[in-house]
Each structure stands twice: as C-alpha cells, then as structure tokens.
Amino acid sequence: MSTITVPPMLPPVQQDCQALHHAFKGFGCDEKHVIQILAHRNYLQRRELVNAYRSMYGEDLLRRLEKELHGNLEQAVLLWMMEPAERDAVLIRDAMKGLGTKDKTLIEIICSRTPSQLYYIRQAYQTKYHRSLDKDIQSDTSGDYRKLLLAFASGQRPEGPHVDMHLADADARELYRAGEGRVGTDESTFIRVFSTRSAAQLHAAFAAYKHLYKRDIDKAIKRETSGDFEDALRLIVKSATRPGRYFAKVLYDSMKRMGTDDSTLIRVVVTRAEQDMQYIKADFYQKYKKPLESMISGDTSGNYKHFLLSLVGGH
CATH class of the missing domain: 1.10.220.10 (Annexin)
Structure with missing residues (x-):
C-alpha cells in the first residue's frame, strides 16, 4: 500500500539522469526538480537511476546529492535513495554508535521487520560496516531486552498467513502462566513465544488470550514488564495486530x-x-x-x- 505516485509514462532513465545533472549545475541546486524526479520513482527505478548516472557521468549519485542538498532535505533524500536493507542497517548503526543507544529506533527497526527483511538487513550491516549485527546488539544492550532483540534479529520466525488455532490457544495459556497467572514474570517464555511465531500466529494467540482472560495482552505486558523490554514486546504486539x-x-x-x-x-x-x-x-x-x-x-x-x-x- 504505497503512497508514492509514479508517472504512467516514465521517461527513459537516461533522460532522468540528464535532468538531474542539469539540476545540479549552476549556482545552487534546483531542489524542486530533483524532488520531482526522485520522489516519484519506485525502489527499482531509483536503483536503475543510480546505476545509469554512474555509467553516464562517472559519479555516485548519492555523493552528488550529499554535496547539493542540505539539512533535513538531504537526510530524507539520502535515506530514500538507499536500498531498503541498507537503509535499515544505517538506521540501526546510527542508533547504536556513540555514547548511549537510541533504543526506540533500535526497537522499531528490529521488532517491526519481517524475518526475510531482517535476513537482508543483517547482510547489509555486515557488508557496509564489516561488523556483526549480533555482536553490536550484544555490546549495546543488556538483560532480557538484549535476549529478545537477538532472538528477533535472528530472523528465524516463520512467515505467511497460516495459523494453528490449537497452538494459538496453547501459547495464550502459556503466556498467562508466565505473567499474570503467577507471582513474578517468566520473561524467557515471552521471549520464546514472541520470537518463534509468525505475525499471523501471534495475532491469533493474542486474540485467544483476550477470549480466555478478558484482557488485552498489551495490558498484561504493561503490568508484568518494564523499560526497553516492555517497549519491545509491545511493539511486537502492535506489529502483529495493527x-x-x-x-x-x-x-x-x-x-x-x-x-x-x-x-x-x-x-x-x-x-x-x-x-x-x-x-x-x-x-x-x-x-x-x-x-x-x-x-x-x-x-x-x-x-x-x-x-x-x-x-x-x-x-
């Protein structure tokens, strides 16, 4: 459900390259013309444009954009022009580098992406930074929060719409026994269930939880957990439901x-x-x-x- 609009009759990619090259010439960049082209090309078209620009002008288009644009527009356009997996790898690295960790960004990227997306993100991270995503998560996080992120980032969850209703019912009961149904919280059960079930299967388990215990799983998580671990669990719930x-x-x-x-x-x-x-x-x-x-x-x-x-x- 994309919101970008692509012209029904696209010009040849060489024509786009020429128009961009012309927009970069002279005193100041013609930003409106750059936006008119780049904001109305899909991912595959943008990738083709980057390759064609390098072939025609011997220059990396992203580096030229970095020179020509400034501020928030530069940041937005450069992210837009990256391949999706590389873009997420950059956002993850930015969230972890330096003093302190931008945990909201880290949680958002890792806990809202599909297993196949996470597979390509891990590859892009290794290629771009020559670092292991797992090792960086390991060194920048701690406790149950770290365990959940590592389990989720592994991308081992199944995908697809198939749902096992018996498993959903069993998971709902197990989550209750690990949380609201006992004194204290068995965090390992939450980590195992949340990181090994598909989004569709989790959605069914959360519906079963509400049917059995008359309470949203989100409210149970708020009561039973805290901090970044709570935030990550709740985002997984929201990603699976709405x-x-x-x-x-x-x-x-x-x-x-x-x-x-x-x-x-x-x-x-x-x-x-x-x-x-x-x-x-x-x-x-x-x-x-x-x-x-x-x-x-x-x-x-x-x-x-x-x-x-x-x-x-x-x-």
Whole structure:
C-alpha cells in the first residue's frame, strides 16, 4: 500500500539522469526538480537511476546529492535513495554508535521487520560496516531486552498467513502462566513465544488470550514488564495486530510538540512510504481526526515539506 505516485509514462532513465545533472549545475541546486524526479520513482527505478548516472557521468549519485542538498532535505533524500536493507542497517548503526543507544529506533527497526527483511538487513550491516549485527546488539544492550532483540534479529520466525488455532490457544495459556497467572514474570517464555511465531500466529494467540482472560495482552505486558523490554514486546504486539496505528502514533508524537522531531518523522515516512503508508494514513485520520498531510504541512517548510508530502501522497 504505497503512497508514492509514479508517472504512467516514465521517461527513459537516461533522460532522468540528464535532468538531474542539469539540476545540479549552476549556482545552487534546483531542489524542486530533483524532488520531482526522485520522489516519484519506485525502489527499482531509483536503483536503475543510480546505476545509469554512474555509467553516464562517472559519479555516485548519492555523493552528488550529499554535496547539493542540505539539512533535513538531504537526510530524507539520502535515506530514500538507499536500498531498503541498507537503509535499515544505517538506521540501526546510527542508533547504536556513540555514547548511549537510541533504543526506540533500535526497537522499531528490529521488532517491526519481517524475518526475510531482517535476513537482508543483517547482510547489509555486515557488508557496509564489516561488523556483526549480533555482536553490536550484544555490546549495546543488556538483560532480557538484549535476549529478545537477538532472538528477533535472528530472523528465524516463520512467515505467511497460516495459523494453528490449537497452538494459538496453547501459547495464550502459556503466556498467562508466565505473567499474570503467577507471582513474578517468566520473561524467557515471552521471549520464546514472541520470537518463534509468525505475525499471523501471534495475532491469533493474542486474540485467544483476550477470549480466555478478558484482557488485552498489551495490558498484561504493561503490568508484568518494564523499560526497553516492555517497549519491545509491545511493539511486537502492535506489529502483529495493527502496525498502522503504531506508526501513526510515532508520526503524531514527532510533530505534536513545539519543534519537530525531524529524524523520527523522516525515518517513518521514508521507510513506510512504499510499505503500508496508506494504512498508516487511515489510522492517523481515525485516531487524530486530521490528515497526516495537513500535520506535516503545518510542521515543516520549503522543499523538505514538499518532499515528505510527495512521499505520503500529499499535494
């Protein structure tokens, strides 16, 4: 459910390259023309454009964009032009490098991606940074939170829509016995169930939990866990049940206060535009009674605003 619009009759990729090269010439970059092209090409078309530009001009298009653009627009466009797995690898590395860890970003990327996406992210991380994602997670996190991230990042969960209702019922009962049904919490059971079941299977288990115990699993997690471990478990629940609502809240929170959390706004818009942004927009409107486009328009400006609106299907 992508929100980007691609022209029905695309010009040849060489023509796009020539137009971009012309936009870079002279005093200052013609940012509007760059956006007009890049924001309206899908991932495969952008990759073809990068290869063709290098062939025609002997120059890396991303490095040229880095020279020509500035600020939030530069950050957004550069992320947009990366391959999805490389982009997520960059976001993960940025979340862990330096002093302190941006745990919300780390949790969002690892716990909302599919097993196949995580497989390619791990490869991209190793290729780009010559580092093991597992070892970096190991050194930057701790406790049950670390165990959950490592188990989830391994990408060993099954995918697909198949659901075993008997297993869902058994998992619901086991999660209850590990949490609300005892004194203290058996975190290892939560980690095992959450990291070895497909999203569809987890969705069924959470529905069974509510049917059996008249309580949402999310509320049980809030009562039984805390900190980053709680945040990661709750994001897995939301990703399995209604990811659009989760990302709608992240976007709203990035813009609701004085000043905009641009890094979060950019991250979510760029990473979800070709995934499920239509669903996110619908959930955003349902929850906050305003279009996502209007809130972006009110919180950003200039060509940065123009680029974000182009990605979310605004005008």
